[in-house]
Amino acid sequence: MRASRFHLATLKETPVDAEIVSHQLMLRAGMIRRHAAGIYSWLPLGLRILRKVEQIVREEMDRAGALELLMPSFQPAELWQESGRWEQFGPELLRLKDRHERDACIGPTHEEIVTDIFRREVNSYRQLPVNFYQIQTKFRDEIRPRFGVMRSREFIMKDAYSFDLNQDAMQRSYDIMDQAYVNIFDRFGLDYRAVSADSGAIGGNTSQEFHVLAESGEDAIAFSDQGDFAANIETVEALPPAAERAAPAADMEIVDTPGMHTIDDLASGLGISARQCLKTLIAEAEDGGLVALVLRGDHELNVLKAERLAGVASPLRLAQREQIIEVLGNDIGSIGPIGLSIPVFVDHSAARLADFVCGANQDDRHLVNANWGRDCDEPVSVDIRNVLAGDPSPDGKGQLKILRGIEVGHIFQLGQKYSESMQATVLDEQGKAIVPFMGCYGIGVTRVVAAAIEQNHDDKGIIWPESLAPFQLAICPINYHKSDVVKQAADDFYQQCLDRGLEVFLDDRALRPGVMFSDMELIGVPHRVVFSERGLGAQQFEYKGRRDADAQELPLDELTTFLEKLVTSSCAPG
């Protein structure tokens, strides 16, 4: 590609409403442009990368035996009514009516459509297993789209759906997809982790997420420093502390704590550690009343765990301040478990504390040297906190480490949820109708692009992994329009690259070198060759890798060897 014929739309200034690096760089590099909240066009440069991601996904899905098809975005309401999701799905499902006033939606996912296809097309156990997939546009009317294409309303997803005769066979299909995902993410050249996960609203049991590791990731993932354990932090069990609770050592006292409403206030005000304080959160109960959730001061509530407790409203809602004052008689900031008249659940770690500090259930007062058993009943000890780095791994092997990740893939076992509600069946060997077991496997294709940037960039711009780069090589001739030798050398080499099938970008714009260099660095081209009169005069060309600190001068007669090495390395799988 010649720069003069490519729409290179780089920006010098960083758009002000782009919050995260990937969004800023995608706009600056001219990959995407926004039309409305969470709605983007992919410009030619961005599309090249998107296609790279799609192609890797497609090749590995095909290799795993999945069959590509294409399903509609516009979906009739009938199918969603059959599965029950027309009612269940919230406003995230974009509903609309056509000119005949028929209800429909723009598909946020395709379980209904694929199940409809399956029940029409597949009748016999002989046709199983089967796995249909597509790479297609989804629409989810997110409450708050943000971070560019990381959380957009319209996005491209690869979604695959497997159908099997029984649970074991479903497990086999799932394992095949698991391996396919490993292959895909390996080929992307990104640092990622597969972690076990909550199966969320779609339902089913076993579920795994694939996270691209990045500081800016919205999810925390915990993994063992010794074993294989890795999971989304929201699912990780916090083991009770090994040590028994110490015996009470001092008498309980009430102290005045004016203005100390947070654990930090309290710890610094009393000169103690947050670990010695109790944090008491008040949530709504299932019956409309309140429940108390008690944690150690330095711990964080895990919402998923809390809403699974008997009596706690699910989804979890923290109580309104007015209701707390009405029921408990005092304000948030001085609540404690001792003397509370509502059900109290205490996290294991908090339940092991002795001589702790907690709210006195009187405004601006706290209790010190309080003790379970002596000053109130023995606690109901449960696991309701997020694990922390250094906690023991639930599999007993080593300690947990915590990293941040961007969820780009998710594989589920759905079981018979959709096949049953939509009455999809196949006949088995006995001629009996069997409800098949389904699996569902997603990759956020557009999100992969953003995640790759989030993980691979520097202050100059994007650093694409070889497998995702829009161009492998940039040729920057200096004085292309003035110097015949430079033009000759650049054109010849460009043609050689094309002949060898390399994706090459020739910057034939009449620009000063600094502008060319910064553009090529911004858009993240992995390799750069410079031709100049000075260099050519010395029988040299210049090479610089995107990650290299300095360029190197190489003899001109090695140019062909250099090209061959580049072709080999960039065409190698992975």
Add this chain to the structure above:
RNA sequence: CGGGGUGUAGCGCAGCCUGGUAGCGCAACUGCUUUGGGAGCAGUGGGUCGGGAGUUCGAAUCUCUCCACCCCGACCA
């Protein structure tokens, strides 16, 4: 949806308080010079000041209203 904020040229902003000729930088276009890290000079084009209503002789500026977008919270690839 709740809370906070912003809408002025393609992008980034000033002007608004205190009503009176719509401005700056970058980008774009033309010409000349320059050519190894985002050049210089000269010139040019580009605006329903988010929309509507109101107050006023007069509104980017004051009032009301609607809309859009951004940021913080509950959802997800």
